[in-house]
Amino acid sequence: MGTPKDSEKTRAKIIAAAGQLFAEKGFNAVSVREIAQLAETQISALNYHFRGKETLYREVLFAACKQSSFTQEDQDQLLRLAPKDALYLIISEAIKEYRNKSANNWQNALLARESLEAGTVFTDVAKVYLKPQADFVAKIVASVVGKSPTDEHVRFAVITLFGLLDTFGLHDHLVDAIAPGLHNHLSKRKRLEKQLFTLVVTTAKG
Numbered sequence: 001m002g003t004p005k006d007s008e009k010t011r012a013k014i015i016a017a018a019g020q021l022f023a024e025k026g027f028n029a030v031s032v033r034e035i036a037q038l039a040e041t042q043i044s045a046l047n048y049h050f051r052g053k054e055t056l057y058r059e060v061l062f063a064a065c066k067q068s069s070f071t072q073e074d075q076d077q078l079l080r081l082a083p084k085d086a087l088y089l090i091i092s093e094a095i096k097e098y099r100n101k102s103a104n105n106w107q108n109a110l111l112a113r114e115s116l117e118a119g120t121v122f123t124d125v126a127k128v129y130l131k132p133q134a135d136f137v138a139k140i141v142a143s144v145v146g147k148s149p150t151d152e153h154v155r156f157a158v159i160t161l162f163g164l165l166d167t168f169g170l171h172d173h174l175v176d177a178i179a180p181g182l183h184n185h186l187s188k189r190k191r192l193e194k195q196l197f198t199l200v201v202t203t204a205k206g
Contacts, residue, residue, distance in 0.1 A: 014050070015060055016106075112166050135149065138150075160203055161199075168192060
């Protein structure tokens with residue numbers, strides 16, 4: 001008989017396996033059997049913990065949200081910095097995270113896919129993850145340029161930043177196809193971080 005600790009390990013393995021597969025293929029293209037095989041467990045264990053693929057998908061998405069969100073400690077530390085330093089750190093840390101493309105770092109790819117496809121859980125994801133993240137970054141950007149976080153230029157700058165982070169972090173093949181050599185150029189001497197920082201500030205100023 002398994003212990004509660006074994007049960008939690010199995011649950012975590014299922015979430016990690018499902019997250020990787022959902023990020024790669026999307027919800028509809030992934031079978032329960034595939035998830036169980038990658039997690040090295042039985043379909044019965046998956047059903048025991050999650051009652052089916054739909055419930056599992058929701059749990060996986062919120063696990064991704066929790067992993068990728070600013071914690072309260074993160075926010076407190078960033079708010080103690082000068083606003084420009086905080087913004088640059090947000091950008092540089094995001095790029096670093098995107099560049100970690102191991103199988104265990106599926107969270108950003110899955111959230112980007114969910115945002116693009118706007119599935120049945122999207123409203124909840126936007127409420128608990130996307131909007132709070134955007135609101136916090138807007139607060140930092142607004143402090144840099146001396147405006148309100150709700151200013152339209154600040155909001156546009158934040159959305160632009162998120163979109164560009166996804167583009168350069170998840171779709172480098174697209175960048176290379178359209179602008180050969182640009183990705184390599186931007187990866188040197190933190191050029192991408194500096195370019196995004198300048199772009200965000202300039203856009204937020206209007």
